[in-house]
Amino acid sequence: DAGVIQSPRHEVTEMGQEVTLRCKPISGHDYLFWYRQTMMRGLELLIYFNNNVPIDDSGMPEDRFSAKMPNASFSTLKIQPSEPRDSAVYFCASSYTDGRRGGELFFGEGSRLTVL
Amino acid sequence: GDSVTQMEGPVTLSEEAFLTINCTYTATGYPSLFWYVQYPGEGLQLLLKATKADDKGSNKGFEATYRKETTSFHLEKGSVQVSDSAVYFCALKTGGFKTIFGAGTRLFVKA
Numbered sequence: 001d002a003g004v005i006q007s008p009r010h011e012v013t014e015m016g017q018e019v020t021l022r023c024k025p026i027s028g029h030d031y032l033f034w035y036r037q038t039m040m041r042g043l044e045l046l047i048y049f050n051n052n053v054p055i056d057d058s059g060m061p062e063d064r065f066s067a068k069m070p071n072a073s074f075s076t077l078k079i080q081p082s083e084p085r086d087s088a089v090y091f092c093a094s095s096y097t098d099g100r101r102g103g104e105l106f107f108g109e110g111s112r113l114t115v116l
Numbered sequence: 117g118d119s120v121t122q123m124e125g126p127v128t129l130s131e132e133a134f135l136t137i138n139c140t141y142t143a144t145g146y147p148s149l150f151w152y153v154q155y156p157g158e159g160l161q162l163l164l165k166a167t168k169a170d171d172k173g174s175n176k177g178f179e180a181t182y183r184k185e186t187t188s189f190h191l192e193k194g195s196v197q198v199s200d201s202a203v204y205f206c207a208l209k210t211g212g213f214k215t216i217f218g219a220g221t222r223l224f225v226k227a
Contacts, residue, residue, distance in 0.1 A: 004159075031213060043160075043205070043217040056214065091159055095213070104150060105215055107159030 002026070004108035006092050012114045018080040021111045023092030024073055031095040033105065034067055034077050038088045049075065082115045089113070118143045122206045122218035129196055130226050137191040137221045139180075139206035147208040149173075149182050149189040150215070154203045163191075163204070201225045 005024040013019055025032050033048040047057040052069045060067070064083070069075040079086055089112050093105040123138040141149065148167045152160040164173035169184035178193045189206060206218040 033215075042219045045214060045216075048214070050213070093159075103148070103209060103213065104162040104165055105152075105160070107161065109157075109159045 004092055004094050004106055006090075006108035006111050008111055009109065010112045010114075012116065013082055014116050015083055016081045017115075018078065019082045019086075019113060019115075021077045021090050021092075021113070023075045023077070023108060025075070025092070025094035026096075026106055027073065029094035029096045029106070030072075031097070031103075032069060032075050033093045033095070034075070035091040035093065036088045037091060037110070043091075046077070079113075082113075084115045087114050118147070118208060118210055118214075118216050120206050120208055120216055120218035122204075122221055124219070125203075125222040126224055127221060128224045128226065131198055132195045133225075135191070135193040135196045135200075135223070137204055137206075137223070139189045139191065139218060141187050141189065141206075141208050143187075143208055143210060145210060147210050149180070150207040150209065151178070151180055151189070151191050152205040152207060152217075154205065154220070156202075160205060196223070196225045198225045198227050 007022045034046040036044045046059045047067045049069045067077045089110045091110045093107045095103050095105050119142045121140050150165045151163040153163045154160045164175040166173040166182035172181045180189050180191045203220045203222045205220045207215050209215045
């Protein structure tokens, strides 16, 4: 089975440019999460969706960040305008409700963003 | 709020040494507990989990026991290999489906 697929794997852009990161979750999973990983702050949850609906976006750092999930198989995280402090690895993860406790996350390989 | 605290790294061991990475948590209710591993250039992947008190999770020679009385979930392995070199994350998940991660502990294993 295909895992969580993220694109691009690497993105280098200049300050002020728009950045769009993409994610395809595992088929059948009803939860999708966006995390950001940096050396200083570790893994931060930015936002998560359930059945394509945003449930908690309290981790989104500011209005420059937005995320959408137009259907069950696709999500985007957009940064506009980008700033150097946005440089990080952005991970998408998906999970499913199976009626039992547990619900581990399945991560993509990440998108490494560098803003110059 | 809910939180996870794990020992700072890096941890450097020789091959075949015993590994312990400490993890303690603060949570309301009864969370599920996890250890994830991240190899260089990859995303995190589940190593093991435990969903209730006294459960022991195990995988690939790693073990961790959910200790409610000490709010701990320490990771252990009896004999590490060079291929175990990675970053290890302790995590908890509450009923709200948010997973909260510790800061991660980097492990280096020398041949």
